[in-house]
Amino acid sequence: MVAAILFFLALPIAYWIAFTRRPWKFLVEAVVALPLILPPTVLGFYLLVALGPNSPFGRWFQGWSGHALAFTFEGLVVGSVIYSLPFAVQPMAASFSAVDRHLLAASATLGASRWRTFLRIILPLSVPGLITAVTLSFAHTIGEFGVVLMIGGNIPGATQTISIAIYDQVQALDYVAANQAALVLLIISFVLLSLVYGFNRRVWAGWPFK
Secondary structure, eight states, rough: OHHHHHEEEEEEEEHHHHHEEEEEEEEHHHHHOOOOHHHHHHHHHHHHHSSSSHHHHHHHHHHEEEEEEEEHHHHHHHHHHHHHHHHHHHHHHHHHHHHHHHHEEEEEEOOOOOHHHHHIIIIITTTHHHHHHHHHHEEEHHHHHHHHHHHHOOOOTTTHHHHHHHHHHHHTTTTHHHHHHHHHHHHHHHHHHHHHHHHHHHHHHSSOOO
């Protein structure tokens, strides 16, 4: 779910970063990249404050839905989307930036709109970056710990993730169960990255536009 939300949210942001000429673009790039270097507990704390019942957004959501956003599955989704945003935006923006500008100029000369150029030229030529973005954001989401714990807490069956479950198992000295869960994450991550790198290598090896 988070990976799907990230895909559609990251597309316009990545497109803007790749093609805008605004001199303050670097500020947007810095904001998007913040989760890469900011300690998860710091980001989680500020998200908890922003989503809490005392914040304007938290009060609006509680009045609309009848319950608070923090320590719920919905809050968990919001936190995961924000924390994993750079893993979706950056590969997309890099792929969009790598598209030959001569192709875009030719498309404009032929009368194609920006939307048509995006669908018929930019997206097809950016497939490796799109797949990388989806894979990285998905893998990063399932293994996240700090932000998820701060926003969603540790409610079994509601907000407990596999990474938090591993932590609980280690705390309970149940190393067998912790090892089994950790091994699942390790295998999933390795397989996903192997598929992405293998696919991208095959695509670029046979790509008609280099």
